Amino acid sequence: QVQLVESGGGLVQAGGSLRLSCAASGRTFSSYAMGWFRQAPGKEREFVAAISRNGGGTFYADSVKGRFTISRDNAKNTVYLQMNSLKPEDTAVYYCAADPSIGVLTTTFRYDYWGQGTRVTVSS
Numbered sequence: 001q002v003q004l005v006e007s008g009g010g011l012v013q014a015g016g017s018l019r020l021s022c023a024a025s026g027r028t029f030s031s032y033a034m035g036w037f038r039q040a041p042g043k044e045r046e047f048v049a050a051i052s053r054n055g056g057g058t059f060y061a062d063s064v065k066g067r068f069t070i071s072r073d074n075a076k077n078t079v080y081l082q083m084n085s086l087k088p089e090d091t092a093v094y095y096c097a098a099d100p101s102i103g104v105l106t107t108t109f110r111y112d113y114w115g116q117g118t119r120v121t122v123s124s
Contacts, residue, residue, distance in 0.1 A: 002026045002098050002113050009094060009118030012086055016122070020081040022096030022115055029077040030054065032113075033105050036070060036081045038092035038120075045095070049081060050104045057104045064090075086122045093117040 008020040020036070035050035049060045049070035058070055069082040079096060097111035105111060 002029070002032060004096050004098060004113060004115035006094065006096050006115045006118040009120045011121045011123065014086060014088055014122055014124050016086050017082070017084045018086065018120060020083065020094055020096075020118060020120075022079045022081075024077045024079070024098060026077070028100075030074040031100050032098040033101050033103060034070075034072060034079040035097045035099075035105055035111060036079075036094060037097060037108060038090075038094045039117075040089075040092040043092075045108055047106050047108070048094070050106050051079065052104050053102065059104045059106055083120070086120075088122045088124045091120060091122050093119050 003025040006022045036048040037045050038048050039045040047061050051058050051070045055072050067085045072079040095117045096115045098113040099111045
């Protein structure tokens with residue numbers, strides 16, 4: 001089992017940047033595929049980015065491709081989401097997720113473990 005704690009959210013102007021972090025408990029972080037999702041008010045949770053166990057594989061939603069970068073540091077049990085050129089439509093609660101599966105997972109139902117989320121607000 002793994003516990004996830006997100007941080008780094010906040011209020012930023014359009015065009016700005018934020019870096020989200022997700023710290024995982026346990027000693028087997030490198031055994032988990034990781035992902036970032038987001039949920040805006042009144043909308044369903046949607047996929048943002050995912051990374052494989054060793055970081056060799058990544059995948060992004062079209063809406064964030066070229067602006068966001070997912071990375072992980074297995075020595076620090078942490079996954080990151082660097083968000084650049086932020087837009088008001090990026091406003092949401094961002095969640096990280098983990099699953100002990102091989103590969104890059106892009107759907108919510110593939111993940112067994114979720115954090116509590118961190119709020120990102122982008123003002124215009």
